[in-house]
Amino acid sequence: MNIYADIRGLVIDALAALEGEGLLPAGLDLANVAVEPPRDPLHGDMATNAAMVLAKPAGMKPRDIAGALAEKLRSDPRIVEADVAGPGFLNLRLDPSVWADVVRAVLGQGGAYGRSEMGKGQRVNVEFVSANPTGPLHVGHTRGAVFGDALAALLDFSGHDVTREYYINDGGAQVDVLARSVYLRYLEAHGREVAFADGTYPGDYLIEVGQALKDKVGDAYVDQPEDVWLVAVREFATDAMMALIREDLAALGVEIDHYFSEKSLYGTGRIEAALAALDAKGLIYEGVLEPPKGKLPEDWEPREQTLFRSTEHGDDVDRPVKKSDGAWTYFAPDIAYHFDKIERGYDALIDVFGADHGGYVKRMKAAVSALSDGRVPLDIKLTQLVKLYKNGEPFKMSKRAGTFVTLRDVVDLVGPDVTRFVMLTRKNDAPLDFDFDKVLEQSKDNAVFYVQYAHARVKSVLRKAAAAGIAVDDATLAGADLSAMTHESEIALARKVAEWPRLLEIAARTHEPHRIAFYLYELAGDLHALWNRGNDSPELRFLQEGDPATSQSKIALARAVSVVISTGLGILGVTPVEEMR
C-alpha cells in the first residue's frame, strides 16, 4: 500500500473527470502533478500542486482549477478537507481511518511493505568494488562495496532484476608487479634474503602466498628467469588475491553474482570486436590529440594514436584506445567489458567508482552511448573519500597491510552492521568521516545505535505484552481496533510509516540508498518521541495494564514501525537487534 500513490491516483481521476465535463481542456499532461507531504503539518496531510502545474497549459487561473478539483475530491470518503491555499496549493486532510488502514496494511504485508513494481521487467547491472586483485580491500573499497550492495538491494526491492558484478582488473601491468612481489616472498620462504624494490608490493599479506607457492611447486622457480615462472605465478597470485577479496566481501556481507575477468578479453578477439563495432559507426580513427589546455606535461609530444571519437557522444576530447607501442590502453578492455554488458541485454547499467575515477565518467558514458546507440543508460556513481578517526586523531595505518587501513580492520573493530550503516549516513558524493569511537557510542548522535534502539524498544514491548498474556502476533494486531489512534504523536508516526513506499521510490529513482538511512533515523526519532510521551501521559503507552484491546491497538502501530525499520535495515544489509545490551 502506497497511500501517496493512491491519493495521487484519486487526484488524477478527478482531473480526468473535470476534463470529461469540459471544465478543463482535454489532453493535459499530468506527469508533473505531484502529491506530497506538506512542509508544515498544519497545512494538512497532503498537498497537490496540480492547479499550479496545469494553470498555464489549461489557460486558467490556478485557484479556479484548485477550487474545482477540491469540489471533486471532497466526494471521496478518505478526504475530509480540501482547501485552496497560497498560490494554488490544494491542501488535503485525510480521514484518520486512512492511517489506521496503513498500519493494518503494514502488518498484513510485513517485510513486503514498500515493495514496488517500478522496475518491473528491467534488468539492471550494478558493477562495484572492482578493485585490482593485488591486495586486501581497503576502506575506500568498503564504502564502494556497501554503497553498491545497498543500491542493488534497493533496486531489487523496487522490482528490478539486479545483477551484482565485479570487474577483475587482472589484465594489466599491476598483476605482473603482483607476481614479482609474490616471487620475492616465495624466495623468502626458501630462506633467501630479498629486497623489495620500488614498484613492488611489500605488504605482509603476500608472505603466506609466497609460502603457499613454495608448498605447491617446491623449488622449481628458484634461480629461474622470469619467463619461466611469471605467467604461472601471476595466475597463482591473482587467484590468491581474489580469494582474499571474496573473504573480505563475505565479512561485510556482500555477495557478488558475477565476477568478470579483464584477462578474458585479451587474445579472444573481444576487444577487437568491440572496437570494430565502434569502427563500423565511424567512431575510430588514427590521429593526433590536441595537447591538454593550459599547463603542458613536460614530456608532451604529439603522437599518432588510435582514437575513439567520444566527442560525438558528449565527451570533451577524443580518447586513445591504443598506446604508442600498439598495446591497448586500459580504456580498450573497459569498452569491451561494457560492450559485453550491453550484449547481455541489460536495460540499464550502473558503475560505482571511487571519486578519483571521476575523469573517466564522460568517456565511459560516451562508449556505452555509442555501443548501444543511446538505448542503454549508464549511471556512474562516485563514492568520495572516507576519513578515519580514532580517539579524535586521524587513523591511517594498518598492521596487516602495512600501508592502508583494510576493510578487515574496520569490520573487525566495529562489525559489519555498524560499518554498513555508517557508510550510508552520507551521500555517496560527499566525503565521510568515520570515527571508530563514535560509531560504537550509544547516544543519539550515533544513527546506527538510535535506529537499533527504536527497533529494540518495540521488541521489548512485544515481549512484555506477550508475558502479560496479550496476543501480539501480526495477524491479531492487524485485526485490532485502531480507531483510538488519534493523538498527534501517533498520527505523526503513522504518517511517517506511510511515507516509506514513497521514500523507496525516490531512493530507487535517484540511485541513492543513503536516503533510507536518513529516513530510518527520522522514523526512529518519531517512535522515541511517542515513547516518551508515555512518561507524562500514561494513556499513550503502548502497553496498557489490564486492557488487552487497547494495548493491541497501540502495539499495532509500534509493530508497524519495527517492520519498516527491519525492512529498511535489511535493504542496507544491516541486521536489526532484538534488544540492546
Place this chain on the structure above:
RNA sequence: GGCCCCGUAGCUCAGCAGGAUAGAGCGGUCGCCUCCUAAGCGACAGGUCACAGGUUCGAAUCCUGUCGGGGUCGCCA
C-alpha cells in the same frame, strides 16, 4: 588552464520530479526519571542556502558567470 564534485546554523550534515515560514544531530540555555529501557524526550536561541545575473506564478533546488575547497587531466589501472 580543461573537466567533475562540493560550498546550507558555531561544528557535522539532510533537503524528496522547482512549492508555502529552509530541517536534523552535536555544541549552548532551560525543563522532564515512584512511570512499558532517561542509552531517551520537550522547549528556546542560532541562517544573506558562497556571490551575481537569468528562467519561472514560485529557485537552496534548473541555466550562465565569479569566488573558495577537493579530485582529475594522452604510452597507471
